[in-house]
Amino acid sequence: MTVEESDLVLVKRVQRGDKAAFDLLVRKYQHKVVKLVLRYVRNPAEAEDIAQEAFIKAYRALPQFRGDSAFYTWMYRIAINTAKNSLASRDRSPIKYDLDLTDPEESHGVQTKLQDPDTPEGMALTEEIRQVVNSAIDALPEELKTAIVLRELDGLSYEEIAAAMECPVGTVRSRIFRAREAIDKRLRDVFEGGLGRTEEMV
Amino acid sequence: MTEERDSQLSAMFDDELPGAECELLARRLTRDEALRAQWSRFSMIGAALRAERGVALHDRVACRVQSVVAKEATYGDGTVDSAATSSQPIPATAFQTKIASSSRWLRFARPIAGASIAAGVAAVSIMWMRSDLGGSDPMLASNPVAAPASTSETIVLTPDATTLASNQASNPAPAARVPSNGEPDVYVTPAPSSSPGIAPPARLANYVVAHSEYSGPLSRRMALLGLVAADSDVEVPAEENAAAKGDAAAGAADGP
Numbered sequence: 373m374t375v376e377e378s379d380l381v382l383v384k385r386v387q388r389g390d391k392a393a394f395d396l397l398v399r400k401y402q403h404k405v406v407k408l409v410l411r412y413v414r415n416p417a418e419a420e421d422i423a424q425e426a427f428i429k430a431y432r433a434l435p436q437f438r439g440d441s442a443f444y445t446w447m448y449r450i451a452i453n454t455a456k457n458s459l460a461s462r463d464r465s466p467i468k469y470d471l472d473l474t475d476p477e478e479s480h481g482v483q484t485k486l487q488d489p490d491t492p493e494g495m496a497l498t499e500e501i502r503q504v505v506n507s508a509i510d511a512l513p514e515e516l517k518t519a520i521v522l523r524e525l526d527g528l529s530y531e532e533i534a535a536a537m538e539c540p541v542g543t544v545r546s547r548i549f550r551a552r553e554a555i556d557k558r559l560r561d562v563f564e565g566g567l568g569r570t571e572e573m574v
Numbered sequence: 575m576t577e578e579r580d581s582q583l584s585a586m587f588d589d590e591l592p593g594a595e596c597e598l599l600a601r602r603l604t605r606d607e608a609l610r611a612q613w614s615r616f617s618m619i620g621a622a623l624r625a626e627r628g629v630a631l632h633d634r635v636a637c638r639v640q641s642v643v644a645k646e647a648t649y650g651d652g653t654v655d656s657a658a659t660s661s662q663p664i665p666a667t668a669f670q671t672k673i674a675s676s677s678r679w680l681r682f683a684r685p686i687a688g689a690s691i692a693a694g695v696a697a698v699s700i701m702w703m704r705s706d707l708g709g710s711d712p713m714l715a716s717n718p719v720a721a722p723a724s725t726s727e728t729i730v731l732t733p734d735a736t737t738l739a740s741n742q743a744s745n746p747a748p749a750a751r752v753p754s755n756g757e758p759d760v761y762v763t764p765a766p767s768s769s770p771g772i773a774p775p776a777r778l779a780n781y782v783v784a785h786s787e788y789s790g791p792l793s794r795r796m797a798l799l800g801l802v803a804a805d806s807d808v809e810v811p812a813e814e815n816a817a818a819k820g821d822a823a824a825g826a827a828d829g830p
């Protein structure tokens with residue numbers, strides 16, 4: 373199996389002039405980047421602004437990206453630097469943590485105690501999505517639930533999940549896909565037409 | 575088919591799809607908004623599962639970034655190789671380089687090719703005109719122009735070149751002979767001078783004499799008179815004047 377190959381394929385498409393490929397990378401990592409920036413700034417709206425700035429910086433620097441590291445690791449550094457620069461420009465101090473926030477592995481499970489960034493409608497929508505996803509997870513068969521949790525919460529690769537569940541990698545792929553499909557179907561049923569672009573809804 | 579594609583999408587989202595399939599699906603993703611929406615929902619499901627507090631489950635950041643990136647410069651030449659099915663980076667780069675180098679070559683070759691065509695057309699035109707002047711035009715062929723080194727120009731209005739040669743051999747500076755129809759066979763025009771002011775009348779005289787057989791007798795005489803008058807106005811050097819007089823005397827002695 374490949375490691376970070378799909379990101380690299382998308383990066384190379386961007387480098388060849390495909391802006392839509394960069395949109396896919398942003399959609400994939402926007403939540404992670406906002407979550408990361410929220411450890412440096414308190415205001416969720418400001419965190420979104422910094423995340424936006426970080427992605428734009430990444431786009432401008434993408435021709436220099438050679439794939440020596442994973443795209444998200446590279447993006448992670450850009451986001452942290454952007455957040456730090458934003459704080460320095462306003463002469464403020466970042467939120468102090470005992471953990472090393474520059475280490476993606478170490479900071480993976482850190483939960484911030486912050487308020488929801490959105491309007492009341494946006495907050496309600498976000499909460500509703502969470503409830504739907506959680507209820508859909510609960511309704512999944514045990515093997516599907518385990519596979520998706522190991523992937524999304526623990527961040528294991530398919531090979532590691534296959535080793536943990538003692539099944540072929542192909543079965544892991546199928547289980548994760550079926551779990552996502554079930555949750556996605558539930559989301560589409562609840563929100564009629566899906567939640568691909570929720571800007572208008574929010 | 576759709577299930578297989580969705581399965582591939584899920585694997586690609588997890589960076590677990592083989593490169594070749596990844597490239598194909600990436601190409602489709604960039605064109606299919608429904609598929610991109612599904613991609614977004616996969617991201618949202620992960621964020622919801624991780625209970626990322628403070629993170630709104632929407633695409634606002636992506637929307638903003640997309641609107642800014644749309645105004646940014648496009649990398650490469652903006653034409654992504656839609657035919658590429660492999661994820662190997664080298665062929666795509668080689669393809670781009672090949673396209674760029676060929677277009678660069680064409681950029682230089684195009685004006686050169688245009689100039690070559692123009693030069694070829696000009697050469698053909700010159701050759702055609704030369705061949706036309708040399709043989710087919712009886713008017714120009716029968717009016718040879720004497721060498722500029724000679725002190726006088728003799729224009730013979732006989733179409734036959736052999737006649738011209740015999741005339742020149744027997745009579746280097748003949749006087750004007752008047753045939754039965756009143757038109758002379760040979761005209762002696764004043765010798766061209768090095769002075770630039772004299773050259774135009776000499777050329778004009780040549781022209782008038784050469785075309786005299788096509789003009790009326792009255793207009794021909796008027797033109798000749800005008801030429802003689804113009805020539806008399808010009809100061810002729812003493813040597814040239816003496817030579818001209820000698821030529822005239824010799825012509826009178828050889829005349830019929």
